[in-house]
Amino acid sequence: xxxxxxxxxxxxxxxxxxxxxxxxxxxxxxxxxxxxxxTQQASIFVGLMLRTAAQVxxxxxxxxxxxxxxxxxxxxxxxxxxSALWRVRSVPGVEWAAPFFKALSVARAPDGRxxxxxxxxxxxxxxxxxxxxxxxxxxxxxxxxxxxVIDRVGALFIWPGEKGSETGSPRRSDVGRTLEMADRRxxxxxxxxxxxxxxxxxxxxTRYSEALRFAPPPRKPLSYILVRAxxxxxxxxxAARIAAExxxxxLPWRQFAWETIRYYLQRTGIPINFGITVILGFVVGxxxxxxxxxIFVLENLRQFGALKAMGVANxxxxxxxxxxxxxxxxxxxGIGIGMAAAFFEITSRTNVDLRGFFLVWQxxxxxxxxxxxxxxxxxxLAIRRALVLDPxxxxxx
Amino acid sequence: xxxxxxxxxxxxxxxxxxxxxGDESLRVLHGxxxxxxxxxxxxxxxxxGCGKTTLISILAGILSATEGEVRVGGRALGGLSxxxxxxxxxxxxxxxxQQYNLLPxxxxxxxxxxxxxxxxxxxxxxxxxxxLVLERLGMGPHAGKQPRQLSGGQMQRVAIxxxxxxxxxxxxxxxxxxxxxxxxxxxxxxxxRDAARDPHRAxxxxxxxxxxxxxxxxxxxxxxxxVTRVLDEPAAIRALSH
Ligand SMILES: Nc1ncnc2c1ncn2[C@@H]1O[C@H](COP(=O)(O)OP(=O)(O)OP(=O)(O)O)[C@@H](O)[C@H]1O
Ligand SMILES: [Mg+2]
Numbered sequence: 001x002x003x004x005x006x007x008x009x010x011x012x013x014x015x016x017x018x019x020x021x022x023x024x025x026x027x028x029x030x031x032x033x034x035x036x037x038x039t040q041q042a043s044i045f046v047g048l049m050l051r052t053a054a055q056v057x058x059x060x061x062x063x064x065x066x067x068x069x070x071x072x073x074x075x076x077x078x079x080x081x082x083s084a085l086w087r088v089r090s091v092p093g094v095e096w097a098a099p100f101f102k103a104l105s106v107a108r109a110p111d112g113r114x115x116x117x118x119x120x121x122x123x124x125x126x127x128x129x130x131x132x133x134x135x136x137x138x139x140x141x142x143x144x145x146x147x148x149v150i151d152r153v154g155a156l157f158i159w160p161g162e163k164g165s166e167t168g169s170p171r172r173s174d175v176g177r178t179l180e181m182a183d184r185r186x187x188x189x190x191x192x193x194x195x196x197x198x199x200x201x202x203x204x205x206t207r208y209s210e211a212l213r214f215a216p217p218p219r220k221p222l223s224y225i226l227v228r229a230x231x232x233x234x235x236x237x238x239a240a241r242i243a244a245e246x247x248x249x250x251l252p253w254r255q256f257a258w259e260t261i262r263y264y265l266q267r268t269g270i271p272i273n274f275g276i277t278v279i280l281g282f283v284v285g286x287x288x289x290x291x292x293x294x295i296f297v298l299e300n301l302r303q304f305g306a307l308k309a310m311g312v313a314n315x316x317x318x319x320x321x322x323x324x325x326x327x328x329x330x331x332x333x334g335i336g337i338g339m340a341a342a343f344f345e346i347t348s349r350t351n352v353d354l355r356g357f358f359l360v361w362q363x364x365x366x367x368x369x370x371x372x373x374x375x376x377x378x379x380x381l382a383i384r385r386a387l388v389l390d391p392x393x394x395x396x397x
Numbered sequence: 398x399x400x401x402x403x404x405x406x407x408x409x410x411x412x413x414x415x416x417x418x419g420d421e422s423l424r425v426l427h428g429x430x431x432x433x434x435x436x437x438x439x440x441x442x443x444x445x446g447c448g449k450t451t452l453i454s455i456l457a458g459i460l461s462a463t464e465g466e467v468r469v470g471g472r473a474l475g476g477l478s479x480x481x482x483x484x485x486x487x488x489x490x491x492x493x494x495q496q497y498n499l500l501p502x503x504x505x506x507x508x509x510x511x512x513x514x515x516x517x518x519x520x521x522x523x524x525x526x527x528x529l530v531l532e533r534l535g536m537g538p539h540a541g542k543q544p545r546q547l548s549g550g551q552m553q554r555v556a557i558x559x560x561x562x563x564x565x566x567x568x569x570x571x572x573x574x575x576x577x578x579x580x581x582x583x584x585x586x587x588x589x590r591d592a593a594r595d596p597h598r599a600x601x602x603x604x605x606x607x608x609x610x611x612x613x614x615x616x617x618x619x620x621x622x623x624v625t626r627v628l629d630e631p632a633a634i635r636a637l638s639h
Contacts, residue, residue: 008520009515012503012507012514020501302498303500306492306494307515310492394494395571
């Protein structure tokens with residue numbers, strides 16, 4: 001098999017594929033639809049799971065989270081004694097350790113509306129754990145008494161009816177608005193972009209000392225200790241050292257995020273139900289891809305049979321089919337991924353409930369592998385019949 | 398001609414073919430002896446199911462004989478691997494099918510060029526040669542058309558061009574006129590007879606169509622897996638068609 005022949009045979013395979021434009025476009029869009037279904041469902045699933053760990057992921061300045069040994073996921077807190085902070089700070093390899101407060105509270109807007117909110121309290125001195133993506137105002141404004149920073153979408157929940165920013169016309173600034181939490185007044189000094197939490201409650205950031213007062217009684221201080229490792233320190237090793245020296249649970253942030261995700265996966269029905277949807281999306285997508293492509297190959301069986309009768313070798317016929325499959329797969333995948341990306345691009349702008357859902361590259365890669373396997377598999381299955389040279393196929397009517 | 402008798406292009410000796418039918422095996426050919434000479438057009442006729450297609454499939458290297466020996470162009474086909482058989486078909490055989498089996502999305506010239514491409518030629522160069530053959534067959538003006546733009550007779554001419562383009566020593570046709578009207582069938586047979594005039598080539602045509610018997614140099618009659626007689630007298634062949 002030489003290069004020239006590959007070239008010419010490839011040209012013939014390409015013509016066979018594209019000769020019937022309607023059928024060809026049907027194939028490509030069949031694959032594209034399947035790809036979109038698979039990536040969209042899987043990405044939403046991944047996004048949903050990431051939401052459960054949103055508050056861990058959003059704290060970008062800590063390497064480790066230290067907590068009560070009974071804690072298994074981020075949303076169920078057990079307070080630590082104040083002394084724990086000092087014990088953690090004394091562990092070698094700790095650059096700094098900061099208190100972190102997390103509680104569920106109820107906010108009342110001036111017009112009386114009520115809304116559950118997460119109150120996150122960050123270290124008074126360093127503001128470690130404060131949001132990193134400020135939209136309005138500055139993190140430093142948190143130092144003012146009664147100051148809070150609210151997440152952008154949370155503000156939309158509390159003050160709906162003013163969705164100006166979602167439709168293009170400028171929304172009235174949230175800075176300067178006031179909220180009441182646990183009978184105490186809070187003034188909004190800024191807004192931040194945060195990851196959407198699983199429960200979609202607004203997230204209110206404030207200083208640790210203020211946060212305690214914004215939470216409803218019984219007030220449990222010191223939910224977590226955020227730790228920054230010294231440069232060059234191995235995070236897992238430091239976590240083990242902190243655990244050994246303090247008797248507390250210490251986890252690198254990634255691991256804590258994963259354990260939170262795993263908790264939701266195992267303990268709530270939502271991920272399981274949604275997981276079934278994802279699997280169905282893959283099965284339906286795989287069936288569509290496999291079916292369209294094997295029908296294409298079977299429709300061309302007589303043509304392949306004639307080519308084979310004329311002495312075209314099995315390997316060449318196989319390569320022709322795989323080339324056709326690759327062409328359909330790559331085009332369909334590109335279009336399907338594009339449609340899925342466009343879906344998330346549009347929904348993330350127009351629908352606050354779908355914010356934080358995006359096309360995860362791992363999902364795109366997984367879908368690519370799945371599509372490749374399905375196409376190669378269905379090509380091999382369908383072409384088997386053309387590889388056995390049957391005069392009945394070639395000579396009969 | 399010298400006194401030396403040229404070896405026939407196709408030689409079949411004692412060819413037996415069994416097909417597996419469930420646990421049993423079904424004997425379809427019962428020891429066929431047949432020669433097809435250079436420069437000859439041979440018709441193979443016989444009732445449906447008597448084994449005509451099976452026989453030419455074996456002669457053309459598409460099927461292997463269960464027993465017996467087949468030589469084409471001096472080459473024994475027995476024991477050749479699938480790969481070697483494919484190479485044999487590429488080099489030595491031209492095919493014409495009842496349903497033409499043209500690739501619908503290729504032009505007439507590209508279709509006729511396929512055997513050259515299978516042998517490793519560039520599509521462009523192969524297409525040029527195919528156009529010359531199409532012109533010889535009166536298809537020059539249609540070389541750029543796709544099969545669906547052609548009549549049945551024109552499609553069969555493209556198929557004949559495809560069978561000739563690589564100048565094979567042996568051309569097999571299964572019912573080449575079955576799908577054609579009388580005039581187109583005659584025209585196709587004239588082309589095949591001309592092709593058979595080449596002293597290095599033999600043509601075998603399987604047919605049910607008595608109207609074309611007159612084109613035969615010789616005619617082999619088959620019945621129930623056997624060649625019952627071979628006629629070579631034009632008068633006898635003509636008599637059969639009435
Ligand atoms: N692959 C196969 N397996 C089993 N039996 C087969 C196979 N191919 C052909 N046969 C049988 O062999 C016999 C001869 O078939 P063949 O196709 O050679 O007949 P034919 O003379 O060409 O008939 P027709 O004129 O209808 O085309 C038939 O009985 C057919 O059923
Ligand atoms: Mg037949």
